Amino acid sequence: MSLNQTGSASLVALTGLAALAFTTIFVSLRQKEINQDVEKSRISNSRNLAETLNLSNISTFKALVNEAKIGAGYEPALYPANYFESQWTFLKNPNLILTHVTVSQGKVHLGSLATNHAHYEDFLNVLKGTDSVLNKLTQPAAVEIVRQNSRPGHPYYIESVDVRTGSSLERSQSYSAKALNATARINLVPPYPTALSLWVKAPGQATFSQDFGSTGSGLPAGDYVFQVRASGVVHYAEIEMSGQSSILGIDGTSGQIVHSANNIKAQDVVLGEIVKSILPGGTTSGRAAFQGCAISVDYGVGGGNVVGVPIRVSAYAVDGTESTGLRVEKNLFVTSATQQTAQAGPGARACESSCPIRYWEDIAQVPGALVTHFDKSLLGITDPKQLDTADWNETNNLIDGGGKGLICGNQELIAEALHQASGLLPSQYNAANPDAFTTTYGNNYHLFRYFAYLAPACERQLLGTRDSCGCFQENTRIRMADGTDRPVRLIRQGDWVWNPRLQKPSRVARVIAGPEKFPLLRVTTTFGAVEVTGEHPFLTTSGLRKAHELLKDEVIVNGSQAETVLEIVPLSQDAAEHPTVWNLSLEGSTLQDDEHYILANGIMTGDLLLQERLGSQASGRRDEK
Incomplete structure (x- = not known):
C-alpha cells in the first residue's frame, strides 16, 4: 500500500471516530434532555396531583362542617364542641359513621389518597369492583383552621373559617420539596337554637315545674324564680314581664357567654335564672306611661280573684336573629285575694318620701327658688331627692289611672340648656339678663321630664316628656x-x-x-x-x-x-x-x-x-x- 493510500485510510478512520464521538455526545445530551423533561414532567404531575388532593381535602372538610340532611333534620357531620371558644375543637356527629375522619384541637384529619395510589390502574380496579376506594385512603391529611372570622357587629357569629392543608410530593434529586400547602376560606351558616322552655319555682317550692297556675286556681304571691332552658347553640335569651326586660345567658358587663348551650347537640341547658317578687294582684310594682293627657298604670291582666302576669321569652341566635318559632308566651296566674292589704288598693298617693321637694309649694311660689334649684345639677348634685320635685297635678292623673304612687318633675335638661346658652349658672344668667333667661327657659321647656314612683317598690321610672315626639x-x-x-x-x-x-x-x-x-x-x-x-x-x-x-x-x-x-x-x-x-x-x-x-x-x-x-x-x- 502506498503512502497516499495509507493516509487516506487514516483520514477515513479519524472521520469515522469523530462521527462516532459526535453521535455519542449527541445521544448523551439528548438523553440528558429527555431525563430532564421526564423529571420536569414528574415534578409537574406531582404538583398537579398534590393540588388536586388539597382541593379534594378542602372540599371534603367544607362538606363535613356545613349542614346536610341527617334523618329528619339538617346537621353538620362535624361541629365545634364549644362554638364560643376562640379555637374550635370539633366533634363527630354521632348520627354518622365517619371511619376515615379523626379530630384534634383545631385540626381535622382525613383519609386521603396516597400519591402512589392515585393512578389509572388503581381507579380502574375500583371501577371494576375488584377493590374499594376506602382501601386507597391511606394517606393522612390534616385540615387545620388558622382563623375564625366573626361578622362585624356580631362577634359571636363565625361566618367563615380560613383553613390550611397540605399534600406530599414525590421526591427527586432535583426537587427537594416535601409537601405542597394550600389555604382557603370556607363560609359557614349560623347555628340556631332548637328548643326553648320556661320553668318556674313558686314560693315554698323546692323544685322547678311548669305549673303557672290557672284562672280557676291562682298561685300565691311572693318571690318566684324563673328559669329559662334551651337546646342547640344560643347567644342569649330575653324574658319580658310587666314591661321590664332581662337578658339571660350573658354577663351584663363583659358580654361574655355564661351558659353551655354552645353546640348543636346541647340539650335542655339552663341559660339563666331570674327572681321576681310578684305581689298580690300579679304585679312587680307596675309600669306607668303617658297616654294622651292621662297616665296609665299596668298592673297585669285578668280580673276577679286571679290575675295573669304576661311573660314572654325569646331566644336569639349568634347572628342576632330571634328564633320566633321557639318563642314562649305564658301567663303566671296569681291570686289577688289579699291585694287590698298589700297595696291598699289602686288609686292612692304613696312614695311621698321619694320626692320631698314640692314643685308648686317649694319652688314655683318662692322667689328665687327656681333658679337656685336649676343650679343644683350643674354644681354636681346627683341625688334625685334634691333634683326631682313632687307634682300633685300629675300625681292625681296617676291616681285617676288606677295607680298608687307619686309623679315627680325634673328640669336638669332645662338647666343644662340655660348653661349652654349663656356659659353661666342659671342663677347668674337670670341676674345678668332676665329677659334672655326667660326666653331661653321658654324655648327649652319641652325638656321638662317626669318620673314615676310606684308602690310598693317606689323605684324611679322615667316617663319622659309629655310633648316630645318619639321616633x-x-x-x-x-x-x-x-x-x-x-x-x-x-x-x-x-x-x-x-x-x-x-x-x-x-x-x-x-x-x-x-x-x-x-x-x-x-x-x-x-x-x-x-x-x-x-x-x-x-x-x-x-x-x-x-x-x-x-x-x-x-x-x-x-x-x-x-x-x-x-x-x-x-x-x-x-x-x-x-x-x-x-x-x-x-x-x-x-x-x-x-x-x-x-x-x-x-x-x-x-x-x-x-x-x-x-x-x-x-x-x-x-x-x-
Missing part, C-alpha cells in the same frame, strides 16, 4: 353594648347601647315616648328596614338628613360601612290611631355628632339630640326666609 316604632330592636338587641320600648335611662359610629358603648341619658299622629315611614336599605317618624335623622354621605328627605339609591353611612336606600314607604294608619313611638338621647358632648348614633334594626341612625338639632336648624332656615 322609633315601639318594637324596633336597638343594639345594646353587650351585643344583644332589645326593643326600644324596654330601654331605660342608664342602659348602655352600642354606638356604631365610634364602635364603643354609650350610656342612655334619657328616654321619651309619646303618641304619633302622622304615618310612620319604613326606610329599607341594603342592611334591613326600620320604621321611624318622618323627622328621624340619618347620616348620609351628604350629611344629616330627615327620613322624609331621603331619596332612593342615596348612600347612608353605617359605622365604617355604607348602605344604599332601597325605598321609603309611608305606612298606612287609621286617622284615629296614634301609635306610641320612642326615642333615646345618649350621653356625650352636644358638639360631637359622632357621640349620638345608635344601631336600630341593624341600621345606624341619630339619637334624639341630633333629631332636635336637625329640627332647630330647619326652623332657623324657615325663620331666615
